[in-house]
Amino acid sequence: MALYKVIDNYLPESVHKNMHDYCVYSENDMWSFLPIQTSANEIGKERPQFIIPIQNDVVGLTDPHNVWKPLLDNLDAMAFLRIKLNCTLNTHTPEPSQYHTDFPGKIVMMTAIYYINTNNGYTQFEHDGSKVNSVANRIVMFPSSLRHRAITTTDTPYRMVMNINYHPKPLS
Numbered sequence: 561m562a563l564y565k566v567i568d569n570y571l572p573e574s575v576h577k578n579m580h581d582y583c584v585y586s587e588n589d590m591w592s593f594l595p596i597q598t599s600a601n602e603i604g605k606e607r608p609q610f611i612i613p614i615q616n617d618v619v620g621l622t623d624p625h626n627v628w629k630p631l632l633d634n635l636d637a638m639a640f641l642r643i644k645l646n647c648t649l650n651t652h653t654p655e656p657s658q659y660h661t662d663f664p665g666k667i668v669m670m671t672a673i674y675y676i677n678t679n680n681g682y683t684q685f686e687h688d689g690s691k692v693n694s695v696a697n698r699i700v701m702f703p704s705s706l707r708h709r710a711i712t713t714t715d716t717p718y719r720m721v722m723n724i725n726y727h728p729k730p731l732s
Contacts, residue, residue, distance in 0.1 A: 564685065564702035566692055570674065575630045576697040580676050582627045583612075583645060583720060591647065607648055607655055607712060614643040614722075628722075631674060635701075637726040641669065647720045648681070651712040659686045659707045662725050669704035670728050676720035679713035683721075694719055 571579075591610040614628060615621045621640070623629055632640065641663070662671045673683055678696040685691075686707040692700045694713065702708070704725055713719040 562690075563687065563706055564692070564700050566698065566700045568695065568698050570697055570699040571630055571634065573697070579627055579631065580696065582625065583647075583676055607651065607657070610647040612645040614645065615640055631722070632724070635672060635724065635726060636729050637670075637724075638729045639727045640724065641727065642725040643722065645676070645720065645722050646710070647718050648710065648712050649718050650679075650714055650716060652714065654681070654714055655712045656684070657710045659709045661705050661707055662723070663704045667704070668727070670701055670726055671704045671706070671708075672699055672701045672722075672724040672726070674699045674722040674724065676722065677716065677718070679716040679719050681713035681719040682711050684709050684711060694721070 570576075590612045592612070593608065593610055614623065621643070623632075628643070632643070663669050673692075675694045675696055675698045677694070679694045681694045682691045683694075683700060685702075686709070691711075692698075710719070710721075
């Protein structure tokens with residue numbers, strides 16, 4: 561039994577294109593450099609990335625143009641804990657981040673990874689080695705306690721995903 565769910569064509573194509581174009585072509589100063597992908601303990605062990613924090617414990621939800629709203633509305637979330645865009649640059653050979661959990665501990669949370677662009681990078685799960693390829697407008701959802709890692713792209717200039725950590729609505 562799979563511990564994660566993959567949905568292709570998650571949003572209408574026009575909505576996805578609007579998100580993609582905003583991330584890639586916006587003239588706003590949005591991207592910040594981060595020397596790690598997973599934790600401060602991993603500096604020098606994995607590739608750096610660029611991020612856009614959309615929501616966390618410091619930054620309230622930032623969506624002045626309602627670009628993220630259709631995606632967030634589509635999730636069955638009671639509350640969002642952290643939302644950020646991650647952009648890793650291409651490498652000559654595939655390079656993995658360290659396996660990690662987004663929120664370690666016993667908190668019941670979900671992680672959703674929404675893929676902004678198609679490339680040959682992927683998300684890999686430690687429990688069974690399975691891979692979810694980076695396909696534009698695809699989303700994968702799984703418990704935040706599930707260890708996973710990102711693998712860089714070698715065939716496009718970058719791999720861009722939105723990482724969403726949320727509390728799901730209770731089952732009715």
